[in-house]
Amino acid sequence: MPKLAGNTKLKPTKKADLQVVKQPEVKTTKYSDINLKRWKDYAHVLTSSLWLFPSRLKEHGHSNEYHGNYIPQIAQQMYERYTKKNDIVLDMFFGSGTSGIEAINMNRRCIGVELKQDLVDSVSQKFTSKQLVTDVNIICGDSTSDEAAEKVKARLEIMGEEKAQFLMLHPPYDDIIRFSDKKEDLSNCESTEEFYDMFEKVAKHGYDLLERGRFACLIIGDSYKNSEVQPLGFECMNRMRKLGFVLKSTIVKDIQGNERGKGRTANLWRYRALAGGFSIFNHEYIFVFQKP
Numbered sequence: 292m293p294k295l296a297g298n299t300k301l302k303p304t305k306k307a308d309l310q311v312v313k314q315p316e317v318k319t320t321k322y323s324d325i326n327l328k329r330w331k332d333y334a335h336v337l338t339s340s341l342w343l344f345p346s347r348l349k350e351h352g353h354s355n356e357y358h359g360n361y362i363p364q365i366a367q368q369m370y371e372r373y374t375k376k377n378d379i380v381l382d383m384f385f386g387s388g389t390s391g392i393e394a395i396n397m398n399r400r401c402i403g404v405e406l407k408q409d410l411v412d413s414v415s416q417k418f419t420s421k422q423l424v425t426d427v428n429i430i431c432g433d434s435t436s437d438e439a440a441e442k443v444k445a446r447l448e449i450m451g452e453e454k455a456q457f458l459m460l461h462p463p464y465d466d467i468i469r470f471s472d473k474k475e476d477l478s479n480c481e482s483t484e485e486f487y488d489m490f491e492k493v494a495k496h497g498y499d500l501l502e503r504g505r506f507a508c509l510i511i512g513d514s515y516k517n518s519e520v521q522p523l524g525f526e527c528m529n530r531m532r533k534l535g536f537v538l539k540s541t542i543v544k545d546i547q548g549n550e551r552g553k554g555r556t557a558n559l560w561r562y563r564a565l566a567g568g569f570s571i572f573n574h575e576y577i578f579v580f581q582k583p
């Protein structure tokens with residue numbers, strides 16, 4: 292029998308000597324990195340259906356130079372709750388690129404479609420050449436067209452994905468702000484009915500390009516036409532439901548800096564509201580859907 296060198300009597304290991312590396316407990320959903328085991332750490336993630344933001348975030352690449360952009364806090368909330376790191380957000384109305392900027396800030400990727408070439412050119416300046424290859428792909432095109440959908444598919448493939456993991460839709464609110472005089476522009480429709488039909492085409496492309504089980508967000512406000520409310524929000528929401536999206540949340544968000552309710556014209560609008568029986572819009576909707 293071979294002899295053991297030195298003290299052959301093995302001492303029992305004390306508990307303190309053992310380096311126990313305790314793995315943190317993690318439980319997430321398939322679509323988010325939120326650790327449900329530590330759900331109390333996420334007090335900043337909003338779960339209420341009423342969102343009040345005192346001001347627009349202007350730091351971290353965001354600015355307010357584009358009339359009609361959404362506030363970055365919406366992207367922050369949506370991405371944290373409904374996406375994972377490295378996921379691809381598809382924005383079919385890219386505008387000044389809020390979705391893309393926040394994707395970079397939060398380690399997500401983004402594909403954006405925007406109709407106006409000059410806007411695509413200026414928004415591209417907000418990203419580095421490398422980011423424009425690996426993280427943010429901007430397509431100049433008409434989101435209602437099959438051609439744009441094909442281009443999105445091609446970009447997804449280049450980025451190593453078959454489908455997007457989140458869909459952002461922030462269309463024009465009918466003709467409240469005219470973004471261009473192009474006939475493909477949703478803000479340039481001949482009627483509100485035509486606006487709904489064009490919106491539905493975009494939402495259908497979005498549905499087809501989104502991964503199953505993933506989420507979509509529609510940001511939209513209503514309008515007044517001929518002394519009557521046009522319920523753009525509810526109608527667009529319903530069109531999405533008819534396409535197969537499952538409605539998960541209806542959020543009402545306050546609008547800060549609505550000139551119709553503030554400043555010099557405030558009294559005029561108040562008078563008109565009192566005389567005409569309507570309310571001054573100070574809210575918009577954020578609808579959240581899931582693709583089953």
Ligand SMILES: C[S@@+](CC[C@H](N)C(=O)[O-])C[C@H]1O[C@@H](n2cnc3c(N)ncnc32)[C@H](O)[C@@H]1O
Binds near residue numbers: 383389404432433
């Ligand atoms: C409400 S803005 C979106 C703003 C954007 N979310 C942001 O934060 O900057 C709507 C945008 O949709 C664009 N648009 C309108 N019709 C379009 C179409 N058919 N295809 C693609 N973009 C379109 C407009 O040019 C405008 O920039």
